[in-house]
Amino acid sequence: MSYNPYCVYPDPYYVYPNPYYVFPHPYYGYTGSYHEYPQLVPILPVPISSNNLLHSGPNEYEIISERFLNGWLHPDKPTPTIKQIFLVAHSTREGHTYARNFNDYYNRVGNMQMLFHGTRCECRIGRGSLKACDSETCNLCEIIKGSYSMEKAKGQQMFGRGIYTTEVSSKADVYVDNVDDSQDSIMILNQVALGRSKIMYEACHNMQAAPPTYDSVTAATYAHGGEVRYHEAVVYREDAICPHAIVVYS
Numbered sequence: 001m002s003y004n005p006y007c008v009y010p011d012p013y014y015v016y017p018n019p020y021y022v023f024p025h026p027y028y029g030y031t032g033s034y035h036e037y038p039q040l041v042p043i044l045p046v047p048i049s050s051n052n053l054l055h056s057g058p059n060e061y062e063i064i065s066e067r068f069l070n071g072w073l074h075p076d077k078p079t080p081t082i083k084q085i086f087l088v089a090h091s092t093r094e095g096h097t098y099a100r101n102f103n104d105y106y107n108r109v110g111n112m113q114m115l116f117h118g119t120r121c122e123c124r125i126g127r128g129s130l131k132a133c134d135s136e137t138c139n140l141c142e143i144i145k146g147s148y149s150m151e152k153a154k155g156q157q158m159f160g161r162g163i164y165t166t167e168v169s170s171k172a173d174v175y176v177d178n179v180d181d182s183q184d185s186i187m188i189l190n191q192v193a194l195g196r197s198k199i200m201y202e203a204c205h206n207m208q209a210a211p212p213t214y215d216s217v218t219a220a221t222y223a224h225g226g227e228v229r230y231h232e233a234v235v236y237r238e239d240a241i242c243p244h245a246i247v248v249y250s
């Protein structure tokens, strides 16, 4: 793959540019300040029309909503409704640096997957606001302003102190924590560079890094002799994961 410093979207499904962007994406309209743009860029379903061949393929909105709905596997949880999808703009200086670091890392290790992460949100971002709030305990905003922090990764989980993601949206939903319960829920879809991922058949709570010669771990599910019901992958460095979009759902 050729290196493009402005492309943090190596996903082969990525369709760009989207004429329905309401706000200029920093990579297409950068005019000087990292902070003048909102952190979220709304995307809309593009009407598929045989008269307009440009729009006849799957677009970003469809790809993300399909991934979210197909990943909703818990039989006891009612199927959610998607209210809105936003792309993360990486419009702050930290966000821009972070996206570039991710791109460098991904180009080294490969094996990028699009995986969900649920976390705490204290504000109205995605549900009235397009800008991240200033609270340091609003994890969602901390992630989309800069990105994930290994300092905030908790140590007592199944595979130690790492950043946990899953292809199962209903599993990430367990970790979605809306401080205001009356609001729609919000989940992050990430680009995760798993590189060489070690399949783990049992828990290993004191891990601090990927095993030697590996870049990440993936939990084997019950069906494959492991100890988890649903998919779970863990990376142990901040540049191995980059928030890509957020899904607002009820």
Ligand SMILES: [Zn+2]
Residues within 6 Å of the ligand: 121, 122, 123, 124, 125, 132, 133, 134, 135, 138, 140, 141, 142
């Ligand atoms: Zn917030």
